[in-house]
Amino acid sequence: MIGALPLSFAQPLLLIGLLALPALWWLLRVMPPRPRRVDFPPTRLLFEIAPKEETPSRTPWWLTALRMLAAALVIIALAGPIWNPQTAAGNSQAPLLILLDDGWSAASSWEARIKAADELIAEADSARRAVALAPLSETARDPALMPAGTARVSLRQLAPKPFAVERVEALPGIERFLKTAGDTELVWLTDGVDTGRGSDFVTGLNRLVQNRSVTIVEGGAPPAHALAAAENAAAKMTVKVLRAQSGGVDAGVVRALDAKSAPIGEARFSLAPGATETEAAFELPVELRNDIARLEIAGERSAGAVQLLDKRWRRRGVGIVSGASSDTAQPLLAATFYLTRALSPFADLRQGERTAPQQVIAQFLDQKLPMIVLADVGALSPEIRQRLDAWIEQGGVLIRFAGPRLARQDDDDLVPVKLRKGGRSLGGSLTWEKPQQLAAFSGDGPFAGLAVPSDVTINRQVLAEPDATLPGKSWASLADGTPLVTGEHRGKGLVTLFHVSADMRWSNLPMSGTFVEMLRRLVDMSGYTSTPGAGVAADPNAAETVSPLRTLDGFGAFGPPPASAKPIPADYRERGSAEHPPGFYGPADGPIAVNALAAADRIAPLDTSAINARRAAYSNAEPRDLRGMLLASSLGLFLLDALIVAVLGGGLAALLMRRRRAATAALALIIALPLASMPLPLRAQGAKDDFAIKATAQTHLAYVITGNADVDAIVKAGMSGLTLFLAQRTALEAGEPVGVDPARDELSFFPLIYWPIVAGGPKPPQDALNKIDAYMKQGGTVIFDTRDAIEAPPDPNGASQTPGMITLRNVLSSLDVPELEPVPREHVLTKTFYLLRDFPGRFTAGQTWVEALPRETDDDDTTRPARGGDGVSPIIITSNDLAGAWALRPDGQPMLPLTPGEPRQREFAFRAGVNIVMYTLTGNYKADQVHAPALIERLGQ
Numbered sequence: 034m035i036g037a038l039p040l041s042f043a044q045p046l047l048l049i050g051l052l053a054l055p056a057l058w059w060l061l062r063v064m065p066p067r068p069r070r071v072d073f074p075p076t077r078l079l080f081e082i083a084p085k086e087e088t089p090s091r092t093p094w095w096l097t098a099l100r101m102l103a104a105a106l107v108i109i110a111l112a113g114p115i116w117n118p119q120t121a122a123g124n125s126q127a128p129l130l131i132l133l134d135d136g137w138s139a140a141s142s143w144e145a146r147i148k149a150a151d152e153l154i155a156e157a158d159s160a161r162r163a164v165a166l167a168p169l170s171e172t173a174r175d176p177a178l179m180p181a182g183t184a185r186v187s188l189r190q191l192a193p194k195p196f197a198v199e200r201v202e203a204l205p206g207i208e209r210f211l212k213t214a215g216d217t218e219l220v221w222l223t224d225g226v227d228t229g230r231g232s233d234f235v236t237g238l239n240r241l242v243q244n245r246s247v248t249i250v251e252g253g254a255p256p257a258h259a260l261a262a263a264e265n266a267a268a269k270m271t272v273k274v275l276r277a278q279s280g281g282v283d284a285g286v287v288r289a290l291d292a293k294s295a296p297i298g299e300a301r302f303s304l305a306p307g308a309t310e311t312e313a314a315f316e317l318p319v320e321l322r323n324d325i326a327r328l329e330i331a332g333e334r335s336a337g338a339v340q341l342l343d344k345r346w347r348r349r350g351v352g353i354v355s356g357a358s359s360d361t362a363q364p365l366l367a368a369t370f371y372l373t374r375a376l377s378p379f380a381d382l383r384q385g386e387r388t389a390p391q392q393v394i395a396q397f398l399d400q401k402l403p404m405i406v407l408a409d410v411g412a413l414s415p416e417i418r419q420r421l422d423a424w425i426e427q428g429g430v431l432i433r434f435a436g437p438r439l440a441r442q443d444d445d446d447l448v449p450v451k452l453r454k455g456g457r458s459l460g461g462s463l464t465w466e467k468p469q470q471l472a473a474f475s476g477d478g479p480f481a482g483l484a485v486p487s488d489v490t491i492n493r494q495v496l497a498e499p500d501a502t503l504p505g506k507s508w509a510s511l512a513d514g515t516p517l518v519t520g521e522h523r524g525k526g527l528v529t530l531f532h533v534s535a536d537m538r539w540s541n542l543p544m545s546g547t548f549v550e551m552l553r554r555l556v557d558m559s560g561y562t563s564t565p566g567a568g569v570a571a572d573p574n575a576a577e578t579v580s581p582l583r584t585l586d587g588f589g590a591f592g593p594p595p596a597s598a599k600p601i602p603a604d605y606r607e608r609g610s611a612e613h614p615p616g617f618y619g620p621a622d623g624p625i626a627v628n629a630l631a632a633a634d635r636i637a638p639l640d641t642s643a644i645n646a647r648r649a650a651y652s653n654a655e656p657r658d659l660r661g662m663l664l665a666s667s668l669g670l671f672l673l674d675a676l677i678v679a680v681l682g683g684g685l686a687a688l689l690m691r692r693r694r695a696a697t698a699a700l701a702l703i704i705a706l707p708l709a710s711m712p713l714p715l716r717a718q719g720a721k722d723d724f725a726i727k728a729t730a731q732t733h734l735a736y737v738i739t740g741n742a743d744v745d746a747i748v749k750a751g752m753s754g755l756t757l758f759l760a761q762r763t764a765l766e767a768g769e770p771v772g773v774d775p776a777r778d779e780l781s782f783f784p785l786i787y788w789p790i791v792a793g794g795p796k797p798p799q800d801a802l803n804k805i806d807a808y809m810k811q812g813g814t815v816i817f818d819t820r821d822a823i824e825a826p827p828d829p830n831g832a833s834q835t836p837g838m839i840t841l842r843n844v845l846s847s848l849d850v851p852e853l854e855p856v857p858r859e860h861v862l863t864k865t866f867y868l869l870r871d872f873p874g875r876f877t878a879g880q881t882w883v884e885a886l887p888r889e890t891d892d893d894d895t896t897r898p899a900r901g902g903d904g905v906s907p908i909i910i911t912s913n914d915l916a917g918a919w920a921l922r923p924d925g926q927p928m929l930p931l932t933p934g935e936p937r938q939r940e941f942a943f944r945a946g947v948n949i950v951m952y953t954l955t956g957n958y959k960a961d962q963v964h965a966p967a968l969i970e971r972l973g974q
Contacts (some may be wrong), residue, residue, distance in 0.1 A: 096674065096677060099670060099673065099674055099677075100670075100674055102670060103667045103670035103671050103674070104667075106663045106664070106666050106667035106670070107663075107664065107667045109663055110659070110660045110663035110664045110667065111660075113660060114659040114660065114663065126160060126162060127162070127215075127216045127217055127218050127246075128162060128163040128164070128165065128178055128214055128216075128217050128218070129153065129154075129157045129162055129163070129164045129165070129217070129218050129220065130164075130165045130167060130176060130207075130210065130211075130214070130217050130218070130219045130220070131150055131153060131154075131164065131165070131166050131167065131220050131222065132167050132169060132203075132207070132219065132220070132221040132222065132223075133146065133150060133166065133167065133168045133169065133191070133222050134146070134169055134198065134200075134221075134222065134223045134224040135168045135169060135170050135191060135192075135193050135194055135198060135587070136169075136170060136193065136194055136196065136197050136198035136224070136226075136228065136587075137193060137194065137195050137196060137197060137259075137335055137336040137337040137587055137629045138197070138224045138226035138228060138257045138259075138277075138335070138337060138636070139193050139224040139257075139587075140193040140257075140334055140335040140336065140337075140587045140588050140589070141254070141255050141256075141257045141258070141333055141334060141335045141338070142224065142254030142255050142257070142651060143192075143193050143587070143588075145253070145254045145651040145652070146222050146224070146254070146651065147188060147189075147191070148651075149222055149250055149651055149652075150166075150188055150222055151185060151188060153220055154181050154184050154185050154188065155181070155185075157181050157184075158181030158182065158185075162181070163178040163179065163180065163181075164178070164179060164180075164181050164184035165177060165178045165179065165184075165210065165214070165217075166179075166184055166187055166188060166191075167203065167206070167207060167210070168191055169198050169200045169203045170194045170198045170203075170611070171203075172199075172202040172203050172205075172206060174206070175206040175209050175210050176206060176207070176210045177210075178214060192586065192587055192588075193335075193336075193586075193587025193588065194587050194611070194614075195336035195584070195585045195586055195587050195589075195609060195614050195615045195616075195629055196336070196608070196609040196610050196611060196614060196615065196629055197228035197229060197337075197608070197629065197630075198228070199229070199230065200230070200231065200234035201230050201233045201234045201237065203234075204234065204237040204238065204241070207238070207241060208241050211241055211245075216245070217245060218245065218246045218247075218248075219242060219245055219246065219247045219248070220247075220248045220249075220250065221238070221247070221248070221249045221250070221641075221646075222250045223249060223250065223251045223639060223641065224251075224254075224257060224639075225251045225252060225254075225277065225278070225638060225639050226257050226277045226636055226637075226638070226639055227277070227636065227637045227638060227639040227640070228634075228636055231637075231639045231640070232640065235639070235640065235641055235643050235644060236643060238644060239643050239644045239645075242644065242646075246647075247644060247645070247646035247647070248646055248647045248648075248649060249641050249644065249646045249647070249648055249649070250648075250649045250650065250651060251639075251641065251648070251650065251651075252650045252651070253650030253651040253652055254650075254651040255333075256276055256277065256278055256280070256283070257276070257277060257335060257337065257338075257636070258274060258275065258276050258285070258330050258333055258335070258337070258338050259274075259275040259276075259335075259337035259338060259629070259630055259636055260272050260273065260274060260275070260287070260328055260329075260330065260337070260338060260339065260340040260628075260630070261273050261275060261340065261628070261630040261631070261632060261633075261634055261635075262632040262633070263328060263340045263342060263346060264346075265322055265323075265342075265346045265347065265348050265379065266378065267348075267377055267378070267381075268316065269314045269315055269316045269317070269322075270289075270314070270315040270317070270322045270325065270346075271312050271313065271314045271315075272287060272312070272313050272328050272340055273310050273311070273312055274287065274302045274304070274310065274311050274312070274313055274330070275309065275310045275630075275635060275636050276304060276309055276310070276636070277309070277636045277637055277638045277639075278309075278638050279306075279307045279308060279309050279638075280306070281306050282303065282304065282305065282306055283303070283304040284301065284302065284303040284304070285301070285302055285330055285331060285332065285333075286299050286300070286301055286302070286330070286331040286332075287299070287300045287301075287302060287313040287315075287328055287329070287330055287331070288328070288329055288330075288331050289315055289317075289325045289327070289328055290325070290326065290327040290328075290329070291324045291325065291326055291327075292324075292326040294327070297315075297317070297321055297324060297325055298315050298317050298321065299331075300313040300314055300315045301313065309635070309636075309637075310635065319348050319381050322348065323347040323348060323349075325342055325346070326341065326342055326343075327339060327340070327341055327342065328340040328342065329589060333589075334588040334589055334590075335587070335588065335589050336585045336586070336587055336588070336589045336609075336615050336629045337589075337629045337630060337636075338589060339585060339589040339615070339628070339629070340628055341585075341615065341616070341617065341626035341627070341628055342626055343617070343623075343624055343625055343626040344557060344623055345557050345626075348379060348380055348381045349380055349381065349402075349403050349404055349556055349559050350380070350381045350383060350400070350402040350403060350404070351376055351380040351381065351382055351383065351402065351403075351404045351405070351406060351556065351559075352382075352383045352384075352385075352393070352394075352396075352397035352400075352402045352404070352405045352406065353369055353372050353373065353376075353382060353383070353384050353406045353408065354385060354390050354393045354394055354397070354405065354406065354407050354408065354410055355367065355368055355369050355390070355408045355409070355410070356390055356407070356408065356409040356410040356411055356436065356438045356439075357408075357409065366536060366537065367536060368408035368409065368434065368436075368534060368535035368536040368543075369384060369408065369535075370536075371535055371536055371537075371543035371544075371548075372406060372408060372535050372543075372552075375543070375548055375549045375552050376406075376552055376556070378549070379553055379556060380404075380556050383397065383400070383402065385397075390407075390410050390413075391413065391414055391417050394407075394413075394417055394420075394421070395417065395420070398420050398421070398424055402429075403428070403429060403430060403559040404429070404430040404431075404432065404555075404556060404559040405421075405429065405430075405431055405432070406432045406433075406434070406535075407431070407432070407433045407434070408434045408436070408534070408535040408536075409434060409435065409436025409437065409438050409439055409534060409535070410433070410438065410439070411438030411439055411441060411442055412438075412442065413447070418446070418447065421447060422447075422523075424526070425523050425524060425526035425527070425528060426523060426524030426525065426526060427524070427525060427526065428524075428525040428526050429526045429527075429559075430526060430527045430529070430555065430558060430559040431447065431526070431527070431528050431529070432529045432530075432531070432552075432555060433447065433448060433528075433529070433530045433531070434530075434531045434533070434534055434535040435494065435495040435530070435531060435532050435533055435534055435539070436534045436535075436538075436539075439452075439495065440452075440454070440495050441454070442454075447528065448519075448528065448530045449506050449519045449520050449521040449528050449529065449530055450497040450498070450500075450502075450503060450506055450516070450519045450521075450530070451497065451498040451500070452495050452496065452497060452498070453495070453496045453497070453498055468490040468491060468492050469490065469491045469511040469512050469513055469515075470487065470489060470490055470491070470511070470512050471485050471486060471489050471491075471509065471510075471511060471512070471517065471547075472485070472509075472510045472511060472512050472514070473485055474508065474509050475507060475508050475509065475510075477505070478507075478508030478509070478518075478520070479508060479520075479554040479555060479557075479558055480508055480509055480518070480550075480551055480554055481604065482604065483547060483550055483551070483554075484547075485547075486545050486546075486547045488541075488545065489540065489541060489542050489545050489547065490540065490541060491511055491517065491533060491539070491540040491542070492539055492540055493533065493534075493538070493539040493540070494511075494515065494517070494532040494533050494539065494540075495532045496515060496532070497515075497516050497519060497532070503516065503519075506519045506520060506521050507519055508520050508529075509551075515532075516532055517531070517532055517533065518530070518531050518532065518551070519532070527558060527559075529555060577602060577603065578600035578601060578602055578603065579600055579601060579602075579603055579618045579619035579620075579625060580600045580618065580619070581594035581598040581599075581600070581601075581613075581614070581616060581617075581618050582594070582616065582617045582618055582619060582620075582621060582624050583616055583617055584598060584614045584615060584616030584617075585609075585614065585615045585616050585629075591616070594614070594616065595614065597611065597612065598612070598613065598614055598616075599612045599613060600618070601613050601618050601625070601627065603619075603625070605618070605625060605627060606631070607627075607631060608627075608628065608629060608630055608631040608634060609627050609628060609629050613627055614627070615627050615628050615629045721779070724778065724779070725779065725782065727771075728771060728779070728782035728783065729782055730768070731766075731767065731768035732765065732767045732768065732784070733767060733768045733769065733770060733771045733782070733783060734752050734755065734756060734767060734770045734771075734783065734784075734785055734787070734950070735770065735771045735772070735773050735780070735783035735785065735786045735787070736748045736749065736752050736770060736771075736772055736773070736786065736787040736788070736789070736916070737772075737773060737774075737775060737786060737787070737788040737789070738772040738773065738774055739789060739791050739794065740791075740794075741791050741794075744789055744791055745772065747916060747917060747920050747928065747929065748787065748789050748916045748920075749770060749772065750916075750919075750920035750921060750922070750928055751787075751915070751916030751917060751918070751919035751920040751928075752770035752787060752916060752919065753769065753770055753921070754919040754920055754921040754943075755916075755919045755943065755946045755947075755950070756768075756769070756770060757921070758919070758943045758946070758947065759946075759947060759950060762947060763866065763947060763951070765950070765951075765954070771783065773786065774801075775797065775801035775802075775804050775805050776797065776798050776800050776801035776804070780804060780805070780808040780813065781808065781811065781813070783813070784813065784814070784950075784953045784954055785813075785814050785815075785816065785949070785950060785953045786808070786813065786814070786815045786816070787815075787816045787818065787915075787916060788815055788816065788817050788818070789818050789820060789916060790817060790818065790819045790820065790837050790840050790841050790844070791837075791840070792819075792821065792835075792836035792837045792839075792840050793836055793840060794840055796843050796844060796847075797844065799847060802844070802847045802848060805848065806847075806848050809848075809907035809908060810907065812905070812907075813907065813953075814905055814906065814907055814908070814909060814949075814952075814953045815907065815908055815909070816909045816910075816911065816915070816949065817841055817844075817845075817908065817909070817910045817911075818874075818910075818911050818912065818913070818914060818915055818916065819835065819837030819838050819840070819841050819910075819911075819912040820837060820875075820912065820913075820914035820916075820917065821835045821836065821837035821838070821912050821914075822874075822876035822877075822878045822879030822911075822912040822913050822914070823876050823878065823932055824836075824837075833912070835912075837912065838912070841910070850908060851884045851885070851906075851907065851908070852884065852885040853882040853883065853884060853885060853908070853910065854882065854883065854884075854885040854886070855880050855881065855882060856872070856881045856882070856883050857886065858870075860883065860886075861904075861952065862883065862906075862948055862949070862952050863948070864948075865948045865951040865952045865955065866944075866947050866948050866951045867944040867947060867948055869941070869944060869945060869948060871945075872911060872913065872915075872945040872948075872949075873913055873918070873938055873941050873942050873945060874911065874913030874914045874915035874916075874917060874918040874919075874942050874945070875913065875914040875915075875917040875918045875929060875930075875931050875932060875942075876912070876913045876914055876931075876932050877913065877932075877933065877935065877938065878913075879911055879912035879913040880911075880912070881909065881910070881911045881913070882908075882909070882910040882911070883906040883908070883909055884906035884907065884908060904956055905952060905953055905956055909949065913942075915942060915945065915946060917929045918931060918938070918939055918942035918943075919942065919943060919946055927939065
């Protein structure tokens with residue numbers, strides 16, 4: 034390598050030949066001896082004649098420089114220059130040990146790392162050196178020397194791991210190998226990212242290498258990005274984008290996908306110079322954000338660039354009901370104030386304003402919220418109790434807070450334990466008891482693992498009647514053993530009771546951060562299913578561990594879990610590891626996500642300056658031998674030198690004069706040929722241009738000219754009648770219909786083409802069918818009308834054997850026709866302009882067929898023909914003779930009678946035509962109207 038240039042030489046000693054260039058300069062510039070002069074008297078007559086040619090006494094300096102440059106190129110070529118040379122480990126003959134970073138941070142540049150390792154092994158193979166591979170994630174076995182060919186096979190079997198590699202754990206194995214192998218050359222192919230304890234590894238490796246030859250290959254590869262700390266806030270979902278190096282401006286896109294890998298949204302991010310983290314935000318409705326199961330950085334293949342989300346990131350709907358009187362409650366001291374502040378970071382809150390608690394609870398039950406919080410709500414009507422019981426059995430989560438109203442109840446069955454009437458006061462002038470603090474949380478409850486706050490005190494509580502089940506239902510207790518929070522599962526749901534109020538009257542618990550975390554845990558328990566109120570899939574405390582469902586590989590792709598993957602605890606919150614690789618664990622309807630990085634993790638650049646080693650950089654470019662290019666350049670310079678000498682000597686002057694006239698004539702001929710041929714294509718293009726101008730100047734409906742004069746006349750009159758009806762009833766003012774020949778005319782100018790089928794007619798040429806097929810695939814719609822519904826009764830299977838249908842099957846046999854179905858009742862074609870139930874023409878017995886709507890399935894049927902991006906069916910088949918019903922005489926009277934001639938049949942035939950035209954022009958935008966009631970209801974919430 035030369036400085037920072039990716040250039041090396043196979044025979045660098047030959048560059049010494051460049052030192053001979055000064056001598057060559059002197060030899061080329063030497064002055065030849067002057068000839069001896071002899072005076073001859075008659076020659077005095079020639080003294081005044083100027084010579085036509087002059088020979089210089091010395092070589093011009095620029096010609097000498099040209100020759101020296103050619104000589105220098107020859108010398109450099111002989112030295113074997115190579116651009117983008119292979120990563121050179123050195124010239125040692127000792128065995129080669131390759132240390133390879135293979136964590137998630139190496140995945141983004143894995144190909145460059147494998148390429149560098151392969152080049153090192155190839156060089157070792159040429160020198161007949163043994164090679165040892167040491168992936169730093171494989172700490173269970175020590176590196177071992179192997180032939181270069183075996184090492185190359187082992188290298189191709191390596192893949193990046195989806196978790197962060199603890200490099201320090203590989204030091205003992207490296208130390209044992211170095212002691213056994215003796216003199217060894219060491220190359221470390223690092224990713225340059227410190228995911229933890231990187232400095233300890235660098236210090237330990239520096240201690241081991243001692244006087245050995247060491248090469249560190251880093252840099253020159255795409256930077257590794259990571260995602261961490263996703264949060265579904267009230268207005269948007271955010272995720273932190275991390276990078277190790279604080280370089281220049283860095284921008285990209287984070288994509289959000291659902292559980293089926295369908296895209297939901299995108300968010301751009303930008304890292305300023307010097308910044309190592311930024312934030313990407315998805316400002317989407319909460320319903321869409323709740324469907325996000327995977328965030329990934331577009332264009333980056335790495336498990337660290339993927340953030341998996343589970344039920345803990347969903348914002349569940351929570352209804353809050355307070356039993357306090359609205360006209361006497363103080364807003365900033367009310368229970369709803371503390372509950373909304375505690376729940377708003379991770380829940381979508383609903384509150385009833387100026388409404389009785391019974392009515393609010395009924396509204397929340399109608400909305401099927403998964404969780405309802407009752408703050409000091411006492412008596413409830415039997416109807417509401419019955420509905421709440423059924424809701425809990427189906428999976429609802431009910432959280433109740435005590436208070437004066439609840440303390441007065443005798444027999445309330447909507448609490449997990451039986452309560453004593455009244456309350457217990459702690460502290461004050463009328464009691465000897467002191468305020469109590471919290472004890473450790475139950476290890477079997479949802480609050481297991483929470484730190485016990487030392488500043489929370491309880492002044493009053495409602496007591497539970499002691500019985501054998503009370504210890505198992507107590508999730509949090511006071512220091513004296515009395516329960517603070519109790520809960521039990523009922524059916525698929527859950528009932529929880531806080532034995533204190535949700536405001537500051539009975540305790541200061543609502544002011545603590547523990548209160549927020551307790552509610553977060555309870556909200557998480559309400560999300561085991563994706564449908565609110567559909568039921569809790571499983572009790573999270575019923576099983577201590579959950580098995581891996583599907584895991585990520587190092588490149589961030591899903592796959593089956595490896596054999597080494599072990600189950601995780603149901604409350605697992607740590608980053609992925611070798612035993613617990615990132616992925617989804619547990620049941621498919623409520624999995625737990627494990628990511629490569631925990632929420633608090635950050636990445637930093639790896640500092641390897643403590644190791645005295647040679648430095649190299651990864652390169653994706655292939656090595657290029659420059660010898661051929663340099664030798665060809667030097668040969669060109671020598672030829673140029675010969676040409677210059679010939680010109681200076683005058684030998685080419687006569688040849689150039691003789692060739693001047695021939696060159697001038699050839700140049701004139703070259704210029705004249707294109708000019709002579711230019712008018713011909715312009716004249717041939719004129720007819721097509723006239724047709725294009727006519728077709729694009731105004732919107733036109735088109736019909737296929739069949740060659741049958743009677744049919745073509747009726748169809749033209751019918752299309753003209755429909756065009757007139759469109760102008761009278763809609764905003765579309767189309768031009769006169771245009772008859773087209775598919776084999777000759779351009780079809781892309783027309784949104785709709787009507788093709789009347791003539792029974793027994795010849796099959797169109799394949800070129801015409803190919804153009805029709807391309808027209809349909811590019812968004813156009815063709816109406817095939819067999820016009821023979823009166824000849825056969827309708828067949829729901831489309832197996833009619835009328836002559837027109839047989840002819841149509843012959844035509845369609847050469848077209849890529851999608852799967853068809855009769856127009857469904859809720860198809861957008863029935864409501865694009867008029868609300869229709871069928872599509873009559875001259876006849877009403879025929880069936881209308883369109884492209885079948887997508888099936889509700891997860892299978893990706895790639896064999897089905899492509900459909901237009903606007904969802905419009907490319908083909909419509911009918912036998913009702915639509916054009917015959919539309920056809921009008923010049924005086925405005927119908928041209929053909931109708932069968933059976935029902936009242937307003939012709940009016941409905943025109944309406945069917947309007948719907949078809951509007952359908953082809955506007956697409957399926959009106960399909961969204963089927964969701965209008967749900968959208969209106971949602972907006973009303």
